[in-house]
Amino acid sequence: MTRSMTFSLSLAVALLLLSAPPSFAQETDDEALKPAEPDFTLISLPTALRLPKYKSAFRVTHRFTRPLGSGDFGDLVADLFGIDSGAAIGLEYRFGIVPSGQIGIHRTNNRTIEFFGEYGLVRQGQRLPLEIAVLASVEGTNNFKDNKSPAIGAIISRRVGAQAAFYVEPIWVNNSNPLPKQVVDHNDTFMIGLGTRIRVRPTVYLVAEASPRASGFKDGVNHASFAIEKRAGGHQFQLNFSDSFGTTMAQIARGGSSSKDWYMGFNISRKFF
């Protein structure tokens, strides 16, 4: 499932990024809704959406920890598809500090705190049919006291009209392996995030993403996730299914435990502008 999903996403993203655009309308009003790119994240991976200066956004993430494949269907229904189980929860807040530049904090309930920043370098428009942003983050376990894992990367995206957006995100994560470098072969991970958001109804989207690890530490299976999403004003309500609980860069780099285990979850985000 993960491998086929990754391949399909790769193919779709490659075709869309390379195809000639019908038109390159210059969009510089960052407060205006971009129907093809309504949010700052896909499921766990970031988008290139710019946050207007002095505006902000909030997000909560949930990944229920009961594998959907555990037991029979009756067991699954009895557990209300995992909602009865515990969850990996994340709270996030981001703020636009300069035009095209945003910073934020994301904390997960395993006491990992991630600080991140993103800067929009190139707008999709007449010069280039791509939007390009750079990102940097550093996260630490135990409330940022232990195990610091910085990450840097780029977000290359392509919006296709108001219907879809596609993403390629090469990201390098340092110290993705929680063990000391003296006892492991690989301490870093280079991954290529792939993702898409397709607008199937005026306010309904299908979202998918995967993060195949190209080199370095490759514990478990590659992170992969798909979702259905509803936009309601400044809110995005997303029901998602993932093979990992990762919502920070190092967590995504570590992947999931098994390709057989998928988990239900949800994201809710709110833009304050």
Place this chain on the structure above:
Amino acid sequence: MPTLMIVLVLAAGLTAAACDEKLSKLAGPTPNLEPTFSSIQAQIFETTDSAGRRACIICHTNVGRNPSGGLNLVHDGAYDQLVNVASARKPGATRVVPGDAENSYIIHKVEGRPDIVGVQMPLGGPYLTDGQILILKRWIALGAPRN
């Protein structure tokens, strides 16, 4: 562009500031333990640690006695008693197989695996921590050099 420079400098700073998980934390009661033979000799074989895990050479010595299990871990002879040397008690087992921690009998003994002859080491416990065993495994995985 000045903003971009700020972002890039910040990213570089974050990367430079990042610190790896400390080996000493993993090593627990033997904070100076490293995946080298000299360190394992000093910290595991010859030293009783702060958790009460006893030094191996209390029993595995030829000083005043016959070494337990036919294994002598005193300073000058330990390496030659371990690496590519067959177990005296379990036929077909090799104490340390360079590059192959999983098939090194010393790992089976300190982890107390079901296939061992006799009991888990150190005798009666406290046993090596998971972190100490991981460092021991790493030395073996690196080829068990005489370093």
